[in-house]
């Protein structure tokens with residue numbers, strides 16, 4: 001029988017917290033009192049995460065486990081969860097319990113009122129470094145200013161989505177999946193539920209600075225072409241400035257005695273333009289790289305196996 005709710009939980013090296021997650025999720029889902037499944041996606045963990053979850057599957061038929069063949073990333077794990085979820089409403093939550101599953105009933109309530117997307121909005125973030133909070137804040141404001149899609153700020157993947165939304169997002173063909181952006185992009189009726197983001201229950205962040213940068217780039221390039229236009233604008237400004245400067249140089253050459261001066265300004269101008277040209281090239285590279293990976297059309301992830309208890 002198909003469950004009413006699915007809970008998608010991506011997990012990468014979460015052995016310290018996964019048991020607690022399972023217990024808390026089970027408790028909350030039981031309290032709602034309708035059928036549910038817990039769908040864990042093990043994103044190529046190198047620790048004991050997979051075995052621990054497989055253990056839950058043996059005793060509890062509401063647990064299913066998707067094992068990837070290697071680490072494909074947080075967004076890929078959520079995509080796999082969404083594609084394999086069978087519920088009428090799908091919760092998405094991190095394994096680390098930073099987002100409280102205890103507000104699921106409130107989210108479910110809103111869903112029953114007729115909202116298709118109920119997203120968690122963080123009012124506070126506890127136990128995260130000043131740097132992480134600052135970069136996150138700047139990033140979301142920046143991203144919002146760059147795109148015409150209404151992307152809510154201070155929102156992660158923590159949310160409930162209706163079956164219709166899930167199907168619509170699953171149908172989107174892109175491989176670089178910035179999920180929260182895609183969910184906003186498909187539209188439907190959305191509403192926030194506010195909450196306080198807690199410290200990680202255990203373990204450390206699986207998003208080092210490098211992954212965070214890649215994530216930010218994915219988000220921006222998937223939802224905005226403005227950086228490319230920025231290149232044009234910058235190029236135009238530089239060209240006009242250079243043209244004026246040439247006029248000045250010519251004037252100095254023909255009408256004054258200053259024609260040897262200007263070594264410093266020449267070097268400055270060369271360095272400046274070189275810098276900008278390189279930056280723009282890099283930017284183009286980012287987009288071209290993504291066009292290339294979409295063209296290669298490789299799957300977002302590869303599933304090694306799905307583990308669940310046989311239904312009797």
Ligand code: UDP
Nearest residue numbers: 010011012043073074077094095205206207
């Ligand atoms: N995660 C994943 N694959 C990865 C990195 C992270 O599935 O390559 C999962 C991780 O197990 C957690 C969620 O994505 O459930 C969010 O990661 P994390 O809590 O480390 O990120 P943060 O909250 O620090 O941004």
Ligand code: MG
Nearest residue numbers: 094096098200
């Ligand atoms: Mg976390």
